[in-house]
Amino acid sequence: MTTWMVALMVTSVGWAVRVDSHSWWQLPVFLAATAPVLVWRRHLASALGVMVGAMAVHVLAFGYVVRCGAGLPVAFVAAFLVGCAHDRRRGVPMLVAAGAFATLVLVRDTAAGLALLPVGLLVQAGLWAVGQVARSRSALADELRARTRELQALRDERTALEVADDRARVSLELEALLDERLARLELAASSQDAGVAVFTGLEEDSRRTLEDMRRVVGVLRGGEVALVPAPSVAHVEGLLARRGSARLSVDGDPRTLPPSLELSAYRIVEHLLSVLDDDPDCAVALGFSDDALEIRVAGRVPRGADVRAAVSRARERARLHAGSLEAKVSRGRARVVATLPTAVATAIG
Structure with a gap:
């Protein structure tokens, strides 16, 4: 203009x-x-x-x-x-x-x-x-926005304090739970008349303690308690089904084992399958005997797979239960045999 x-x-x-x-x-x-x-x-x-x-x-x-x-x-x-x-x-x-x-x-x-x-x-x-x-x-308007941000910060701080208080309370609950269970284990272990009934009670107490600890740890992590049960030997079939071509065979008389041993058995299979090809040559066999669970895994190893790391993780799982694991890799194929004593696992719950 x-x-x-x-x-x-x-x-x-x-x-x-x-x-x-x-x-x-x-x-x-x-x-x-x-x-x-x-x-x-x-x-x-x-x-x-x-x-x-x-x-x-x-x-x-x-x-x-x-x-x-x-x-x-x-x-x-x-x-x-x-x-x-x-x-x-x-x-x-x-x-x-x-x-x-x-x-x-x-x-x-x-x-x-x-x-x-x-x-x-x-x-x-x-x-x-x-x-x-x-x-x-x-x-x-600027003052209202500033006060809104301040109120939001105070609300978040209050929420954090409430969560911290809940976690402290749950930690005390966990500590009391462990003290109670350990006292019962010590009393049972010092009994001169310890027999099958005593060790059965120890096993049941140990299982309940494990489940309670999982629930409490889930709360301490800040998330909801997982409703899905821990993996077990029964879930191995589902693990193979998700892969598609691997085969499963079971020998002996399948039975329920201590939860810690079942979880370790599942993890051993999981670790080993992670470095094997998904083809019909991949096979998993579970052998149930009176005193041990034998896990046999065989399959083709793809190029570049870190077999040593997978075997090391699986061997550590076996050692947790005084078990053993032998692995052999030849001409692109791996054969692994893991043995987990069930008598020891049952005794310690």
Whole structure:
């Protein structure tokens, strides 16, 4: 708009109003007086100072021309921005600068003149008041957002404290549970008449202790207690079914073994199958005897498989139950035999 008005004054003749200058220099000077309002966020006071100075140069250099069409809207915007950006103490001097800019726009304006100055100043004052209201609303919204974040932080802290309190309570419960079970185990072990019934009771107590510990540890980890039972020998068939082609055979009389031994047997098979090809040549055999569970796994080893690591993990599982594991790899095939004594596992529960 500024460019259009200045170009119109420079190129036109025979205006009904007085135009003292037709110089093209009006355009850059007028732009210097109006464009700084665009950078008000960086430093509004400096922008107003540049605007007032440039408009004073324009008035002194070019005399009577039409300035109100583009100058007054800029003056009104400046007054509103002063109200939005600063409080009354800092904003009043800047509002005076905006009023001085409006005065310079009208002092040698041939279209409106100083007669319009009181109206212009009133409009500026009204827009400054509107800016003050907008500023207060924005400050209130910022304060509400800050309080909301503070309340959220307090809520999260309270939740964390409640969780920590629950975990401390559960830890005490676990400690009391273990003390009770250990006392019963010590009493039973010191009995001179320990027999099959005593060891059966020890086994049942050990199983209950294991299940209680799993439940409590699940709570301490921060998650829900797992409802799925721990893997056992009965789940080996499902493990092979998920692979697709591996075969399972069972020898002897299958029976329920201590949970810890069943879990270790499942993990041994799982570790070994992880490094074998899924093809019909892969076979798993479980042999149940009176005093041991024998696990035989055979299959093709794919290139790059870390057989040593898998065998090491499986061997550690066997050693937990005083068992043994032998592995042989030849011509791309692996054969592993693991033996887990069941008599020892039954005795220790």
